[in-house]
Amino acid sequence: MGDDELRHDPVFLLSRPDEHVIAAGAHRRFDHLGDARTHLRSGDGSAIVGALPFDLRRPCALTAPVEFHRRTGRWRGRQPTGAVAARVTEAHPEPAQHVRRVAHAVATLADPSNGMDKVVLARRLSLESSDPLSPWEFAARLSARDHAGNAFAADLSPAGPDFDGHHLIGSSPEVLVRKDGDVVTCHPLAGSTPRNADPAVDTANGHRLRRSAKDRREHGYVVDALASALAPLCRELDVPAEPTLTTTPTMWHLGTPIRGLITDPDITALDLAAAVHPTPAICGTPTPRARDHILAVEGDRGFYAGAVGWCDSTGDGEWMVSIRCADLGPDGRQLVTWAGGGIVADSVPADELAETSAKFRTVLSALDVAG
Ligand SMILES: C=C(O[C@@H]1C=C(C(=O)O)C=C[C@H]1O)C(=O)O
Numbered sequence: 001m002g003d004d005e006l007r008h009d010p011v012f013l014l015s016r017p018d019e020h021v022i023a024a025g026a027h028r029r030f031d032h033l034g035d036a037r038t039h040l041r042s043g044d045g046s047a048i049v050g051a052l053p054f055d056l057r058r059p060c061a062l063t064a065p066v067e068f069h070r071r072t073g074r075w076r077g078r079q080p081t082g083a084v085a086a087r088v089t090e091a092h093p094e095p096a097q098h099v100r101r102v103a104h105a106v107a108t109l110a111d112p113s114n115g116m117d118k119v120v121l122a123r124r125l126s127l128e129s130s131d132p133l134s135p136w137e138f139a140a141r142l143s144a145r146d147h148a149g150n151a152f153a154a155d156l157s158p159a160g161p162d163f164d165g166h167h168l169i170g171s172s173p174e175v176l177v178r179k180d181g182d183v184v185t186c187h188p189l190a191g192s193t194p195r196n197a198d199p200a201v202d203t204a205n206g207h208r209l210r211r212s213a214k215d216r217r218e219h220g221y222v223v224d225a226l227a228s229a230l231a232p233l234c235r236e237l238d239v240p241a242e243p244t245l246t247t248t249p250t251m252w253h254l255g256t257p258i259r260g261l262i263t264d265p266d267i268t269a270l271d272l273a274a275a276v277h278p279t280p281a282i283c284g285t286p287t288p289r290a291r292d293h294i295l296a297v298e299g300d301r302g303f304y305a306g307a308v309g310w311c312d313s314t315g316d317g318e319w320m321v322s323i324r325c326a327d328l329g330p331d332g333r334q335l336v337t338w339a340g341g342g343i344v345a346d347s348v349p350a351d352e353l354a355e356t357s358a359k360f361r362t363v364l365s366a367l368d369v370a371g
Helices: 033-041 095-110 135-145 199-211 213-233 269-276 287-298 349-366
Strands: 010-015 019-030 048-052 061-072 086-092 118-129 151-155 167-170 175-180 183-187 189-194 234-238 244-247 251-255 258-262 307-311 317-321 325-328 334-343
Touching: 010 048, 010 061, 010 135, 010 307, 019 033, 019 048, 033 048, 033 061, 033 269, 048 151, 048 269, 061 151, 095 118, 095 287, 095 334, 095 349, 118 287, 118 349, 135 151, 135 167, 135 325, 135 349, 175 269, 175 307, 183 213, 189 199, 189 213, 189 334, 189 349, 199 244, 199 251, 213 234, 213 251, 213 258, 213 269, 269 307, 269 317, 334 349
Parallel strands: none
Antiparallel strands: 010 019, 010 151, 019 061, 048 061, 048 307, 086 118, 118 334, 151 167, 167 325, 175 183, 175 317, 183 258, 189 251, 234 258, 244 251, 307 317, 325 334
């Protein structure tokens, strides 16, 4: 993985603009979140790294690693040479079916008797690479294409036989929660529009997003949910009233930086991730109603729209929302990737399809898939 000092097999990477964490070797593995939280509190000195699924009732993929390295600066993995030559083998559902699902969700959301304000619907693509791809090479490709250097890779094997040898790899722009001492920060994103190659059109897209009442409402549900989840845990909480624009190479997003001071010094970054996940950015409002709708329409999402991150032995850590990612199978050739978007009562189904297509570009361009 371009990190020659590791003495064990890498199990985890999180690259961020200003630092990166790499972990290797498995001292213990956890498929149950509660056991990993207990392990952190036991004070044996090891960190926890890995992935939480979308549905926390399903197995987690958490590891207490043998080696845990937290280093300044984004990760610069060994840059792969040559193209990957992956191709899409299946779409679940087909684009036209996704449009129908969104239209059905819009009708459900428009009827107040259904008691649901927002739901995030996703579609997924299966891909096959002609040559085996290593998780770390894939992560290096993603990080090289992201101006902020965001990338992650997590071994999913702790989640059980269905995930043996699988890795979740992606480049997420969204911080679910971060803890530095008693400071907790979140940077929820919701309300999106695709970037455009023409700078004038691109800027206009951003301005339109900032003014869009529909997108601000979509965003507001996420900010409100995070503020309600964090308020009981914080002695101070700063929640800006207005979202700001954030970009990735493929998307514009509305984002709100939230900052608080934690009251209980023993609460860990993993506890905080469990307290705020799943946010309405990837699930909906109210949460149980939206989650049931998603599970009924899409089935199990696995580790997409979960969280990937780390928590050190002091309780500090960072968890990203696991979006713009793919599950890479044990043979290094089979991949599944997902893209979703928040739906509210005035969403336009064709626009939602376009939004998911643009979100797919993060993973597809790293795999040299044209489109
Ligand atoms: C669900 C995804 O993205 C989430 C949904 C967004 C939206 O609906 O505007 C924006 C950012 C993410 O919170 C995804 O990328 O798959």
